[in-house]
Amino acid sequence: MGILEKISEIEKEIARTQKNKATEYHLGLLKAKLAKYRAQLLEPSKSASSKGEGFDVMKSGDARVALIGFPSVGKSTFLSLMTSTASEAASYEFTTLTCIPGVIEYKGANIQLLDLPGIIEGAAQGKGRGRQVIAVARTADVVIMMLDATKGEVQRSLLEKELESVGIRLNKHKPNIYFKPKKGGGISFNSTVTLTQCSEKLVQLILHEYSILPEKSKDCSPDEFIDVIVGNRVYMPCLYVYNKIDQISMEEVDRLARKPNSVVISCGMKLNLDYLLEMLWEYLALTCIYTKKRGQRPDFTDAIILRKGASVEHVCHRIHRSLASQFKYALVWGTSTKYSPQRVGLTHTMEHEDVIQIVKK
Numbered sequence: 248m249g250i251l252e253k254i255s256e257i258e259k260e261i262a263r264t265q266k267n268k269a270t271e272y273h274l275g276l277l278k279a280k281l282a283k284y285r286a287q288l289l290e291p292s293k294s295a296s297s298k299g300e301g302f303d304v305m306k307s308g309d310a311r312v313a314l315i316g317f318p319s320v321g322k323s324t325f326l327s328l329m330t331s332t333a334s335e336a337a338s339y340e341f342t343t344l345t346c347i348p349g350v351i352e353y354k355g356a357n358i359q360l361l362d363l364p365g366i367i368e369g370a371a372q373g374k375g376r377g378r379q380v381i382a383v384a385r386t387a388d389v390v391i392m393m394l395d396a397t398k399g400e401v402q403r404s405l406l407e408k409e410l411e412s413v414g415i416r417l418n419k420h421k422p423n424i425y426f427k428p429k430k431g432g433g434i435s436f437n438s439t440v441t442l443t444q445c446s447e448k449l450v451q452l453i454l455h456e457y458s459i460l461p462e463k464s465k466d467c468s469p470d471e472f473i474d475v476i477v478g479n480r481v482y483m484p485c486l487y488v489y490n491k492i493d494q495i496s497m498e499e500v501d502r503l504a505r506k507p508n509s510v511v512i513s514c515g516m517k518l519n520l521d522y523l524l525e526m527l528w529e530y531l532a533l534t535c536i537y538t539k540k541r542g543q544r545p546d547f548t549d550a551i552i553l554r555k556g557a558s559v560e561h562v563c564h565r566i567h568r569s570l571a572s573q574f575k576y577a578l579v580w581g582t583s584t585k586y587s588p589q590r591v592g593l594t595h596t597m598e599h600e601d602v603i604q605i606v607k608k
């Protein structure tokens with residue numbers, strides 16, 4: 248039996264047991280056991296059994312949002328409010344021990360929202376269930392960093408540091424660097440803009456530091472090279488959500504609300520949740536595509552929702568599994584084309600609010 252199962256067994260037994268003088272001792276023992284198992288879960292485990300237990304949630308819907316935050320900031324309360332899934336919320340820390348998925352339905356899109364255990368300083372080194380939580384965060388399209396408005400700003404920078412240390416870059420763009428090994432060795436260095444922070448000398452030093460030496464003898468695949476430069480970095484939009492504003496002064500609310508990438512809410516009093524959804528939608532930057540049949544008006548009531556950068560082929564797959572194989576060409580109206588309509592192929596990249604008509608063979 249896994250630890251989670253043991254915990255759930257004990258919780259059930261506690262719920263079953265009537266509270267009275269006679270059961271006092273028994274209940275006390277159960278609670279002690281419960282605390283022991285919870286602590287075990289939060290320890291960096293050596294046993295493989297609890298490695299990813301409860302964290303392998305299938306991706307579903309149009310996008311994935313992960314809730315990251317310290318314990319008891321209100322993550323589970325938020326999930327239960329925004330989705331039809333109930334996630335247990337309580338005043339003690341580490342109430343949530345696994346990844347709990349819910350679905351936000353918004354503007355015709357299904358957004359998968361993941362409630363996760365709280366993380367603490369040292370999470371990246373395996374403290375608590377930090378590693379598993381961070382691994383899930385990496386798979387998200389947007390991270391909501393939930394913060395307790397009543398606590399200091401230090402929680403935010405601590406969490407940022409944890410995520411930075413495992414290669415998650417928040418609200419930063421992927422650097423526009425093109426890196427290619429030369430067959431004959433040596434380094435040639437070009438830049439399309441004037442560099443103010445990097446010189447050729449510095450680039451050479453960095454390459455040297457990472458033992459990327461311009462040698463003919465050292466065979467290296469392009470993938471290996473790309474891994475070195477890109478590393479395991481993920482670039483992710485992050486929305487800082489300050490919860491529990493019902494507990495702080497108006498001046499403080501105002502100050503927090505003005506911070507970049509930040510939204511203030513109260514789950515307890517259901518304040519500002521609509522605005523948060525609007526912001527989340529913006530951060531997800533999903534692409535809505537409308538379809539049109541020949542000789543008819545576009546269907547603006549039912550958008551196909553895709554991730555940014557989706558191609559005509561993605562659109563086909565969404566309409567019907569076999570459509571791509573019967574595809575002849577498509578007509579597209581919108582910002583992705585020079586002319587409206589324009590005849591395009593399967594690889595054409597769609598843009599937000601384009602209209603498409605697909606012509607079959």
Ligand SMILES: Nc1nc2c(ncn2[C@@H]2O[C@H](COP(=O)(O)OP(=O)(O)OP(=O)(O)O)[C@@H](O)[C@H]2O)c(=O)[nH]1
Nearest residue numbers: 318319320321322323324337341342343365514515
């Ligand atoms: N005052 C106030 N309390 C809140 C608000 N949102 C949540 N809480 C309370 O904060 C406590 C923790 O809430 P949870 O939803 O369990 O927090 P969590 O982040 O999921 O906690 P862990 O799963 O333990 O990491 C509960 O007692 C909630 O009732 C809020 O907007 N205002």
Ligand SMILES: [K+]
Nearest residue numbers: 319337339342
């Ligand atoms: K809690």
Ligand SMILES: [Mg+2]
Nearest residue numbers: 322323342343
């Ligand atoms: Mg929780």
